[in-house]
Amino acid sequence: MASIPASDHDKRKQISIRGIAPVEDIASIKKTFNRHLHYTLVKDRNVATPRDYYFALANTVRDHLTSRWIRTQQHYYDKDPKRVYYLSLEFYMGRTLSNTMVNLGIQSSCDEALYQLGLDIEELEEIEEDAGLGNGGLGRLAACFMDSMASLGLAAYGYGIRYDYGIFEQKIKNGWQTEEPDDWLRYGNPWEKARPEYVLPVSFYGRVVKEGSKSHWVDTQVVFAMPYDTPVPGYGNNTVNTLRLWSAKAPTSFNLSFFNDGDYIEAVCDRNKAENITRVLYPNDNFFKGKELRLRQEYFLVAATLQDIIRRFKSSRFGSRDPVRTSFETFPDKVAIQLNDTHPSLAIPELMRILVDVEGLTWDKAWDITVRTCAYTNHTILPEALERWPVHLLETLLPRHLEIMYYINFLFLKEVEKKFPGDMSRLSRMSMVEEHGEKRVNMAYLSIVGSHAINGVAAIHSEILKKETFKDFYEMFPERFQNKTNGITPRRWLLLCNPSLSDVIAEKLGESWVTDLYLLKELKDQENNENFLRELIKVKQENKMKLADYIQQKYNIRVNIGSIFDIQVKRIHEYKRQLMNVLHMITLYNRIKKNPNASFVPRTIMIGGKAAPGYHMAKLIIKLINNVGKVVNSDPIVGDKLKIVFLENYRVSLAEKIIPAADLSEQISTAGTEASGTGNMKFMLNGALTIGTLDGANVEMSEEMGRENIFIFGMTVDEVNETTKKGYNPKEYYENNPELHQCLDQINSGYFSPDEPALFRDIYNSLVHHDRFMLLKDYESYIKSQDRVSDTFKNPLQWSRMCLHNIASSGKFSSDRSIAEYARDIWGTEPTEYKLPAPHEKPKLDDDEDEMYINNKLGVKPGNKPSNNKPAKK
Structure with a gap:
């Protein structure tokens, strides 16, 4: 016990x-x-x-x-409100x-x-167990959005896949990342409810036959999709929405080719192949690597979901259960489908297939319905992350959908030609079927053409989409492009994970900020209240002590509570520039070694994150961090002035421990590469200061809090573009900066890998000869900014005042604000403050319509009043 x-x-x-x-x-x-x-x-x-x-x-x-x-x-x-369907291949729900x-x-x-x-x-x-059904930001954003949609009273449903194994469990062995399966369901999941009565068939392979103008997809292989529902409660409004995750089940019939040969065991075992579709989450983040299983996952999600959406649409009719809807005229008025990145983009041809082939609508009518129903959120501008499916794979797996995509492309290019006559280059650039090299379908282009709204996830990101990534499409459809800056739910990321800070805020503002984060701006009135600033310092110290205890128990590293807790937690990727952080670690180490008696502001630098299993450079970066940590942490001259900790198996539940304790948040991606970021918002809300580039949502954060309350360094997007045009030579920075030169030589010479001197040579060569993400150009600016951090930290009240401004400026970065904007500008629906009656409450009668609704529930006929008198016992 x-x-x-x-x-x-x-x-x-x-x-x-x-x-x-x-x-x-x-x-x-x-x-x-x-x-x-x-x-x-x-x-x-x-x-x-x-x-x-x-x-x-x-x-x-x-x-x-x-x-x-x-x-x-x-x-x-x-x-019968308009329903919102949020389709995402990832939902990183946590606990x-x-x-x-x-x-x-x-x-x-x-x-x-x-x-x-x-x-x-x-x-x-x-x-x-964490429900780790996501890689990082995209899946965690979906989780925050589900919380906000319920809290805003929207009739919203999340649709995803119930992976048997979520994002792998990261173990660090001898400094290297190893992966172990995340068997999150091994003890059962008390939050889900299986719905076998709603099992749906999903088809693959087969061929297309024509009957006059009608197409039929025949001879398909069928897999069944079994829904598991998870409740998503809103905050304090008694609304509970549904996250429906699909699990693949084999058909009940056997593969007769085995069965007729008498091989009963093989016939049973063959069923596993169908169920492999939902076996494991793909662990790549911001990388696209075309695999048939991934394509099958994507189609499995949209095929099952669209059947469910249409079933619900047909059976929903205000005021009556009968007759069912038979016309699709009102479909876009009752259904909004949001595509979370291109992973669910097959929803567009699938909806067209259902409307044209199954429901018998004309192509033009079906296309109008599809475009008005679907909307697309773009999450990345990195070329390697954009999905492009090989035509030969689509032809085998989804032959009818390939036909539909070809026809969509044909009609679209006719429209382009009409708007830009004679511009053959533009036609080639805008075709969603890429002809150069292997013939492929560009799923982002399909998503843009088939949606009425396309949005980026931060102001700067949305501008890059319009001016660069999708410039041609913006010129074609300027009215479709929008910005919807990401947000985080203040319930999990302040109220839950930082109760001490929540109480300090509540003492000043009451409780309303939990559902209206803009109210935090009233805290700015306390900027000269020294008692309040000291309260913030006290809360931060308590959170740091808890994290220090965790680090002591987990890694046997004793960290200095008085040091700057300098934290970078996110997926390991070259564009996120964890290597820049490593260069700073080594620079600080060299300074201490050079002058041990000099005044030094102590630091504890923590890095956490997983590398995609096949990403060699990311895994090498983890090894380098751990090796540098081993050298630094064991050096008696350094002592408690500097400690390096790699936080193993970073996940949502670990983030809830780390973020409240952070002093400094590292958001240091090359300008123009991070779409938004949401970790930056979580740190800001919990009173950490940010050191970062003007990238993603950092730009808007600095606008909200003021440049004096954030440590901005490095090139802007325009300067990055200008440097690229001129021709960037990283070696010149290596040769002209002595501290940088020393760091890179130590990495190259084996100083941090004496048993294997050439171990980190790939990192050295990558930075000195290629440096795609321009670390060396930004290095000097980064180090100077870090020196400013140390100088500022010496003055606790000044630091606390800056923390206060960060917290008080966080209102914009609530996912409630994001979702309200999606609802009004894209989905054509409105958030509501209506609070459903709790199970133990008597329903509140606001108007006649509500009274009719309640009487109907109580079985009372019009004109009669329900009686509270129980019949006497005989």
């Missing part, structure tokens, strides 16, 4: 939930918890394990969701338990109930 002493009672985590009444009293939660332990898990307190207690708690919390979940779906059915308790307002009740049972809620929360 996991118990905690009474003296620790006051130290337990408290999450600020004032203003939300507890749903159940403590006695009820204890009773439900014990019932689940007994009846669901079939255990008693004598034999139960901490994991059993976690499952009992999870089921107890889920009980509070169930009535709200059902009532929300009933409400959507009856009101669910804490987030659900916070959004339902039952955290303190559960905490107290468990304490009375002799259990530690934090210990149980640590047992939950």
Whole structure:
């Protein structure tokens, strides 16, 4: 039994939930918890394990969701609002338990109930597996958006894949990354509900036959898509939306070629091939490598989802269950489909196939419906990340869809020719079928042509899309291009992960900022309040102590609490420039060694992130970080002035520990390469200062907080472009900067790899001879900016004042703001502050329509009033 002493009672985590009444009293939660332990898990307190207690708690919390979940779906059915469908191949949800308790307002009740049972809620929360069904920013953004759509009362559904194995578990062995499978479902998932009654067929392969003007896709191989639903609660509004994840299931029939040969075992085993579709998440981030399995995953998602969307559209009709909708005229008025990057872009030809081949609409009508329904979010401008599927693969796997894409392209190029007559070069550039080299279909071009709205995810990114990446398409469809700057949910990324800071803010502002982050700007009134600034310092120190304890236990590295906690956590990629950070580490190390007695502001530099398993350079960077750390951390001359920590297996639950403790956030990508970033926003909201380039959302962050409250360095996008045009020679910077020269020579000579002197030569050659992301040009500016960081840190009140301005300027970077903009500008729907009645509440009658709705639920005929009198017992 996991118990905690009474003296620790006051130290337990408290999450600020004032203003939300507890749903159940403590006695009820204890009773439900014990019932689940007994009846669901079939255990008693004598034999139960901490994991059993976690499952009992999870089921107890889920009980509070169930009535709200059902009532929300009933409400959507009856009101028939426009529904939003967010299609994403990644949903990086992290842990669910804490987030659900916070959004339902039952955290303190559960905490107290468990304490009375002799259990530690934090210990149980640590047992939950992260739902790591994403690589990084794109999947975590989808998770934040789901939270905001529920909190804003939008009738929204997330659709993705229920991978058996999520993003791999990273282990560091002898400084190298190794990958182990993330078997996140091995103990079961208490948050999901399987829906076998909604299993849907998905076809692959086959051929196309023509009957007059009609096309039929025949002789296909069928796989079944089984939905698993996860509830997504809004904050304090009793709305619970649905995340539906599809799992591949083999058909119930056997492969007769095996069966007829009498090989029953082989016939059964062959079924695994179908189910491999949803076996594992592709671990590449910002890399496109065409593989048939990936294409099958993408089509599997959209084929199952579109069948589900159309089923729901047909059966939804306000005020009546019958008759079903038979006309698609109102489809774009009732359905919005958002494509999260190009991964679900096959939704466009699939919707066309259904409307034309199955529902019998004309091509022109179907195309009008498709374009008005679909919208596309672009997440990257890196050429290697853009999806281009080989025609021969599409021809084999999806022959009818290839025909449809060819015809879409044919009609589109006719429109281009009409608008830009005689411009053959433009026709070639804009064709979604690329003819040079291997014949491929450009999925970004398909997404643009088939959508009514295309958006980037930060102002600078959206401008690059218009001026460079999709310039021709912007000139063709200027009205379609928009910007929607990313955001993060303040529930998980402040209220949940940093309760101490949440309480300090709540004491000044109350609770309304949790759903209106712009209210934080009122904190600027406290910039000269020394007591408040010291409160911020105290909160940060407490969070740093917790992280230091974690590092001590996990890595046996003792870090200096008084040092700058300098943190860079994100996927390992050359464009994110973790190598720049390494050059700074080595520079600081060399300075200490050169002059050990000089005054030095101590630092703890932490880097975390996973490298794609096939990305050699990224893995070598991890090895270099660990080797530099080994040298620095064991040098007695350096002592506690400098420590290097590589944070193994970075994930959402680890981010929740790291981000509240950060002093400095590293956002140092080459200008023009990071679409937005969302980690930068999380650090900002939690009172870390940013050192960064004018890239992605850093630009808007600096505008919001003022340049005096952020450490900006390096080239701008225009300067990067200018340098590229002139011709960039990295060797010239290497030869002209003595500190840089020394760092690179140490890397090249084996100073950090004495047993294998040539180990890091690839890194040296890459930087000195190629340097695609211009680290060496930005190095001097970066080091000077880091020196400014150290000088500023010497003045705690000045530093705290800058932290205050960061927190107070975070309002724009709430995903609530992002989603409200998507809703109004793209989806044609409106967020609502309407609060659904809680299961224990009597519904509030706002108008006659609501009264009719409620009477209908109670089975009361018009003109009669429901009676509260129970019939007398006979």
